[in-house]
Amino acid sequence: MGAVLVVLVVLPFLVGALSYAVPVAVSKLLAPVSGAVTFALSIALVPSVVSQGHVTAGSELRVDALSVVFLLATSFLYFATAIFSAGYLQLGRDAAGTRYGRRFYAGLNVFCWAMLAAPLVSDLALVWVAIEVTTVVSALLVAIDDTQSATEAAWKYILIASMGLGIALLATILLYYAGTSVFGAGYELSYVKMIAGAHRFPASVMRLTFVLAVLGYGTKMGLVPVHTWLPDAHSEAPSPISALLSGALLATSFYAILRYFQITAAATGSTFPRNVLLVFGLASLALGALYLLRQRDMKRMLAYSSVEHMGILAIGMSFGVTLAFVGVLLHVLAHAAAKGTAFFGAGSVVAKFGTKDMAALRGGVGALPWSGSMLVAAVLALSALPPFGLFRSEFLIVSGGLSDPRYGVAAVLVALAMVSFLGLSWSTTQTMLTAGPADLAPGPRAASGPAATGVVPTVAKGEMSPWIVVAMALGIVALLVLGVHLPADLSRLLDHAAHELGSPR
Amino acid sequence: MTGHVPSATAGTEDVVAVVVLLTELAMLRAPLLRSQVRLYAFQSLAVSVLAVVVAATRHEADVYALAGLSFALKVVIVPSVMTRLLRDVEVDLAGSAKLGVASSTLVALGVSVFGFFAVGSLHVHSALLPETTLAVASAVVLVAFVLVVLRSDVVSQAMGFFSLENGVSIASLVVAAGLPLVVETTFLFDLLVAVVAFGIIMRVHHGRSKTLSTDELDRLRG
Secondary structure, three states: OHHHHHHHHHHHHHHHHHHHHOOHHHHHHHHHHHHHHHHHHHHHHHHHHHHHOEEEEOOOEEEEHHHHHHHHHHHHHHHHHHHHHHHHOOOOOOOOHHHHHHHHHHHHHHHHHHHHHHHHEOEHHHHHHHHHHHHHHHHHHHHHHOOHHHHHHHHHHHHHHHHHHHHHHHHHHHHHHHHHHHHOOOOOOEHHHHHHHHHHOOHHHHHHHHHHHHHHHHHHHOOOOOOOOHHHHHHHOOHHHHHHHHHHHHHHHHHHHHHHHHHHHHHHOOHHHHHHHHHHHHHHHHHHHHHHOOOOEHHHHHHHHHHHHHHHHHHHHHHOOHHHHHHHHHHHHHHHHHHHHHHHHHHHHHHHHOOOEOOOOOOHHHHOHHHHHHHHHHHHHHOOOOOOHHHHHHHHHHHHHHHOOOHHHHHHHHHHHHHHHHHHHHHHHHHHOOOOOOOOOOOHHHHOOOOOOOOOOOOOOOOOOHHHHHHHHHHHHHHHHHHHOOOHHHHHHHHHHHHHHHOOO | OOOOOOHHHHHHHHHHHHHHHHHHHHHHHOOEHHHHHHHHHHHHHHHHHHHHHHHHHHOOHHHHHHHHHHHHHHHHHHHHHHHHHHHHHOOOEOOOOOOOHHHHHHHHHHHHHHHHHHHHOOOOOOOOOOOHHHHHHHHHHHHHHHHHHHOOEHHHHHHHHHHHHHHHHHHHHHHOOOOOHHHHHHHHHHHHHHHHHHHHHHHHHHHHHOOOEOOOOOOOOO
16 A cells, blocks of 8 residues: 555646646546546545554654544545536636646646645654745646736735744654654654654643644634634635635645644643643634624635634644544544635636625526535535534534533634634525526615615526536535535544544543 | 764863854844855854764764755855845845844843853753853853844845854753754755755745845834
């Protein structure tokens, strides 16, 4: 199985490099193929990881159950986004021409490559490098539309995320320093070794290391108060990139935090890292949920929903029981599918209506019978409604909280999840499940629309592209599978990963 | 595993670290963008010198290579990329800082004293490694944040990030000199890629708004 790891770490990069050279029409097919291959290979890793515990290739590549969970999330979204992009690039991008397409596909594949590389390498310094590469590539992708607001979002993103990763680098160095007391002056920073030796690390250094790691990687993960780049970048990036940023990139940074969690828990006991994550988690959940109530911009709304969900992940980790850990890992997978689908839907709506302003959008499902309905379904999934995967994962997390027991936190989690449900579902039903602009009498609402002249944008009924519908359908199927019938191997994988997280208590 | 580090070495390392911190403070008050880039180049030179000192005293041959790479990248390539950008856009005066020179220097001093004593209070003990340098390095990192927060032009903010990286480099040289060369090289390569991306976005920004100031970048809120 070692060869699988090598293919995973090489293929997307090669495809990215190739995409810069070949015609866009070829890249359009190469990317979904590469996405499908990486997703299939990630699935193929599941049985061996479940039976053997881990798979290695050379000294640098290693995956265990925890890494495979994140590989699955990223590779699934890579596949779905590649399909979606084929449709997305047809929408009014002909004028931008092949140069845009080449840059887009090169960036898309390299971005996914870096996100896949992070859980594949065992050296925590290389994990940092992979995540820094994701920043650089994705910042350029955020700027690719070359508008004033895209430039602003890209600058804020690259500056804030790089500063955050500077802190994460300091955490890496301090971790190395903590290890010198056990391993001597020169050694490799593999997490396996660090977890094994952590009980002899100086506890005060490890506490500082963990706080810096959460602050640093938390910047990329979108934890409040270091989330400020996130709504801008998510709303101004092209929709396929928004989907990847939200569904996969935030999770990749969370993966890095989990590795530091494991090491710190082994060094200082799990109470300290759990409490740190609780503080950041509650702040993120509360702020994300409250901002959801007052969003007018559809993609910003989805971005704040990401902040909220990252908060739920951090709170889930703070519960410190295996049940909650299983919930957290399932939440990573389900959030990737749901948020990807929602951003695909938002991309379709924005292309159709020419605006992100939800005060002006009406009749979404009428105009887009398939992608509109699936967008509504994805948003309901994000609000943790059954039968979707996020219902199951949030249920597990709350159950974990009740058995920890931290009744107060569990109650706050449920209450804030309700608030976000209110915000998300209200705005979405207002825009998607209302009468279309053609049926609207020109009233005061029309005057507040995007067209200052008072002309309501009229749109013809029909999908923008079959590719978009296929990509969204994939996401909905994944959400249903995760919610209704978890495959046995996946269930075992989540159990294994949760035990890896929970063992050094 | 050479046992105790001689105190003279620790002294040299501390002196270089303090020089880096002072350069950082000078960058904070430099009114010309070009002089800020020069100060950064000088600061990077100090870091490269520190790498040579570490390599010589601890007999880490790898670190010589690291010093060379760090010199090439941070003293030559990054400043020349920035200087070229400044020449092309014909802007040389830094954007209005949010505080006056005296106030920002005071803030920076306060922050670096905090960083110094906060890390000092951890009582990080090691037979192998000097401790004061680590405290100075964290002060450099904190002052880099002050630079980014208080300056409102893209060049100063980018220089703030690069000098933050210099601060982390000092920390890495004194506490993690044994970090494998491959990894250190990857860090530097990563910095190179980041410089290119920063440069592209700065040029795009200048192309759109004909300014390097970040005052225009205030449309996305809420």
